[in-house]
Amino acid sequence: xxxxxxxxxxxxxxxxxxxxxxxxxxxxxxxxxxxxxxxxxxxxxxxxxxxxxxxxxxxxxxxxxxxxxxxxxxxxxxxxxxxxxxxxxxxxxxxxxxxxxxxxxxxxxxxxxx
Amino acid sequence: xxxxxxxxxxxxxxxxxxxxxxxxxxxxxxxxxxxxxxxxxxxxxxxxxxxxxxxxxxxxxxxxxxxxxxxxxxxxxxxxxxxxxxxxxxxxxxxxxxxxxxxxxxxxxxxxx
Numbered sequence: 300x301x302x303x304x305x306x307x308x309x310x311x312x313x314x315x316x317x318x319x320x321x322x323x324x325x326x327x328x329x330x331x332x333x334x335x336x337x338x339x340x341x342x343x344x345x346x347x348x349x350x351x352x353x354x355x356x357x358x359x360x361x362x363x364x365x366x367x368x369x370x371x372x373x374x375x376x377x378x379x380x381x382x383x384x385x386x387x388x389x390x391x392x393x394x395x396x397x398x399x400x401x402x403x404x405x406x407x408x409x410x411x412x413x
Numbered sequence: 414x415x416x417x418x419x420x421x422x423x424x425x426x427x428x429x430x431x432x433x434x435x436x437x438x439x440x441x442x443x444x445x446x447x448x449x450x451x452x453x454x455x456x457x458x459x460x461x462x463x464x465x466x467x468x469x470x471x472x473x474x475x476x477x478x479x480x481x482x483x484x485x486x487x488x489x490x491x492x493x494x495x496x497x498x499x500x501x502x503x504x505x506x507x508x509x510x511x512x513x514x515x516x517x518x519x520x521x522x523x524x525x526x
Contacts, residue, residue, distance in 0.1 A: 341503050341516030399464045404457040
């Protein structure tokens with residue numbers, strides 16, 4: 300079974316630039332998540348999609364972060380403009396439909412803002 | 414909202430030693446509990462999970478965890494670690510019916526051969 304695919308693996312940008320991350324979940328997984336993991340901390344949920352609708356974006360800094368999941372499959376997370384404190388690993392995860400299901404994670408994109 | 418506490422962020426031990434990692438959560442309702450592991454250079458993967466039933470859960474690679482509801486705890490154990498268990502371990506919880514995971518800060522475990 301193919302896992303969650305993310306690209307790019309690494310990205311270095313200057314502050315105030317924009318950046319986008321891409322995620323392709325496991326086939327058939329209705330739920331897709333974006334997490335931010337700052338060094339030394341556990342992952343923090345940014346946004347959760349159910350198919351192409353947003354379920355939870357309460358912790359997404361909406362003034363600079365945006366995400367979309369067109370057609371209910373792939374997803375893109377964008378930061379514009381980036382700040383130094385956005386340096387982190389951005390993880391995408393997906394889970395199958397149904398009640399209690401585990402999340403499957405991609406390898407993440409390591410973002411460094413300089 | 415749920416929160417998860419993990420203590421002793423850095424753990425160093427020798428091969429064949431026993432490992433126990435503590436996890437406490439705060440949430441008044443019914444929860445699902447997870448331990449995820451991240452080996453160096455790899456993605457987060459599930460070690461074990463508890464949804465209901467027997468509170469002693471066995472996972473992959475000889476790991477087990479015990480859910481103690483009265484203590485709001487879900488501690489991870491392995492009787493005899495190997496060098497290959499060097500990794501970061503994360504406890505996570507979600508409220509029953511809500512897949513949103515709340516993670517602890519993780520335990521960095523280093524096993525010395």
